[in-house]
Amino acid sequence: MTPASPLAAPVLTIDGPSGSGKGTISRLVADALGWHLLDSGALYRAVGYAAGMAGLDLSDTEAVTRCAQITKIAFRDPKDGGETRVVVNGHDATDELRTETAGAAASAIAAIPGVRAALFERQRGFRKAPGLVADGRDMGTVIFPDAPHKVFLTASAAERARRRHKQLKEKGLNVTLASLLHEIEARDARDAARVVAPLKPAPDAVLIDTTGIPVGAVVARVLDLLRPA
Ligand SMILES: Nc1ncnc2c1ncn2[C@@H]1O[C@H](COP(=O)(O)OP(=O)(O)OP(=O)(O)O)[C@@H](O)[C@H]1O
Numbered sequence: 001m002t003p004a005s006p007l008a009a010p011v012l013t014i015d016g017p018s019g020s021g022k023g024t025i026s027r028l029v030a031d032a033l034g035w036h037l038l039d040s041g042a043l044y045r046a047v048g049y050a051a052g053m054a055g056l057d058l059s060d061t062e063a064v065t066r067c068a069q070i071t072k073i074a075f076r077d078p079k080d081g082g083e084t085r086v087v088v089n090g091h092d093a094t095d096e097l098r099t100e101t102a103g104a105a106a107s108a109i110a111a112i113p114g115v116r117a118a119l120f121e122r123q124r125g126f127r128k129a130p131g132l133v134a135d136g137r138d139m140g141t142v143i144f145p146d147a148p149h150k151v152f153l154t155a156s157a158a159e160r161a162r163r164r165h166k167q168l169k170e171k172g173l174n175v176t177l178a179s180l181l182h183e184i185e186a187r188d189a190r191d192a193a194r195v196v197a198p199l200k201p202a203p204d205a206v207l208i209d210t211t212g213i214p215v216g217a218v219v220a221r222v223l224d225l226l227r228p229a
Pocket residue numbers: 016017018019020021022023024025041103163164167210212213214215218
C-alpha cells in the first residue's frame with residue numbers, strides 16, 4: 001500500500017460490482033462517521049447522460065472525452081432529507097441517472113481512458129477533512145491508492161439481481177428478474193474486462209460478501225474495520 005501523507009484526510013474506499021450495496025453502505029457509514037461521500041458512479045452516469053443528451057455516439061471516444069471534460073456535475077443536498085440530487089449541466093437528472101439504461105451507458109463510456117482521466121482530479125477533490133467515504137469501482141486501486149481503509153463488497157449475481165428487482169418494483173417499475181440478471185452480468189463483465197482501471201479489489205482491501213447479510217450487519221462490520229485495534 002502507498003503510505004498516506006500524514007496531512008491528508010482519511011479515506012475509506014468501498015468498491016464492488018453493481019448491486020453489491022456500495023451506495024447504501026457508503027451513505028450509512030459516512031453518516032455514522034460524519035464524513036463526506038463520493039458517489040463516483042454518479043459522475044460516470046452523468047457523463048453518459050450528457051453524451052446522450054448531446055446526441056453523441058458513445059463509441060466516439062474523442063467526442064465523449066470532450067463531453068466528460070466540459071460537463072458540469074453538481075451534487076445537491078435534498079430539501080426534504082431524501083436522495084442527494086445530481087444536477088447535470090443545470091438540469092436535475094437524479095431520476096434519469098438511476099435507470100439500468102443510464103448504468104449501461106455509464107459502463108460503456110467508463111472504458112474510455114480520456115473519460116477516466118477527465119474525472120480523475122474531480123474525484124480526488126472530494127478528499128476533505130474530517131474524512132471521505134468513496135464508492136465506486138477503482139477507488140482503492142486508482143483514485144485513492146493510499147487510502148488507509150479499503151473494502152471490496154460482493155454478493156452473488158442472483159442476489160444482486162433480486163435486490164435490484166425489489167428496488168425497481170418499489171419504484172413502480174416493471175422489469176423481469178431474468179433481464180436484470182442478464183444486465184448485471186453483462187455490466188460486471190464489461191467493468192472487469194476493460195483495460196483501464198478495471199473492477200477488481202485492491203490488494204489491501206478487505207473483502208466482504210454481503211449475500212444474505214443484512215445492511216445493518218454490513219455497516220457494523222465496516223465500522224469495526226475503522227476502530228483502532
Ligand atoms: N446487505 C444487503 N442486503 C439486502 N439488500 C441490500 C443490501 N445492501 C444493499 N441492498 C439493497 O440492494 C439495492 C442495491 O444497493 P445499492 O444501490 O447500494 O448497490 P450498489 O452496489 O451501489 O449498486 P450500483 O453500483 O448499481 O449503484 C438497494 O435496494 C439496497 O437497499
